[in-house]
Amino acid sequence: MPPARVTPDMLEACRRGDPEAFDRLVAACRDRVYSLAWHLSGSQSAADDIAQDVFVKLLTRIGQFRREAEFTTWLYRIVANTAIDYQRASRRLVPVEEGEPSAVWQAPQQEERLSRAQTAARVRDALARIRPRFRTPLVLRYVEGLSYQEIARVLRISPGTVASRLSRGQLQLGRALRDLAPDTDR
């Protein structure tokens, strides 16, 4: 069953302290939060902890949520800030990818899937090595699909700064993984 959409009524019920509404809100947001946490932290175990912390913050701060602000923007900001706090606290400057299963357990017929998984692991690893100020816009744009204006609101920067940070970030990522380019003879 697809997760429910976040609606104004659901948010209002959460603000009133309706536990069922909060459960629906969690169901609607958990994958988005988890995905963002994983790609911002570069580690699945960090994503576990970040996602947990985000929902506890969401529960305890939902009363502060201003109706005029868009909920998604607010949520993304909490995730981005929690991920940065986590990284500072754990002093993990270079996270280690740990989400892929051990090769010991991969059947030969799963080679193609393994190759995709390995590529994804390398992209996440390279992404984790990019400074957060460039990494966060990349994830919001190309993993979460936010517009430049939405990213600007989440990060409280101008759309022009979003554009330049995307350029810097994409350039760093592309250069770091040059060997994965279709034409590697350049």
Next chain:
Amino acid sequence: MIRIFRRHVLADLAAYDDGQLDPPRAARVKGHLLRCLACREALEEVRHGRRLLESLPAVTMPDDEVARLHARLRAPAVAAWRLRPLAAVLSIAALAAAAWWVSFVGIRPEIVRAAGPVGLERAAVDLHAQLRAGSVELGLVTDDPARIRAWQRAQGAPVSELASHASRDGWPAITMQGASVVTVDGARVSLVSFDVDGHRASLLTARQADVASAPSSAWLSKRVHYRDAGGHPALTWSTSGQTYTIVSDLPDAGERACLACHTSPRFKAALEREVRQVFGRR
């Protein structure tokens, strides 16, 4: 034209490629690209970076994390926030009381002596003996608890709540050896091998529903069954829908193996106090 050529357009490349520039600026970038090889090459790198990001597969929260999240949101200290709009003052008092209860009472381990190894413990005793004899190999060899958890999750097996330990005075030296997934009575069970102060210990983690003789979860305390399994201490308990068994070469009740998952000094003190009460000074 010369001025345009001199000013590189690196900062605009993502927006240009993304169709986000206004027409005059896009034309300016396009004009520059016609004349600047460095920026053309950079544009290819930018496009490559974008394709890589767009190739990332979708990620969803694993079921065991969903369960852990709901358990955490229902914990008294967090759940008290749900009542805030109804009775703010009472909630704060409840929050304080709940925090006190969880801190001082809720984590209290309660050890119960039980007869003979049963169910999951028999499998734990067999596997422990095989690991010690070197007749069974681990599927994953690592000393990193986080890697073991991630690997178990990737295998679709129960996830053991192993903690990462820093060296501390008065704490045992706990070193992970690795993990496997085994089948016990038709159910997938996680096996973790680790050392506690040089003594080998084997932890089995199963879904509580899959274990016929699983001890029941206790409310706000951890009820642990202790059994002597052929000279080895076996500890078994259930919590959050999972049943755990540790068989070890440790002395006494083997309770120090519990610290593989616990980092709280208060829990350690409570555990030692409980062992003294149940077994006397041994």
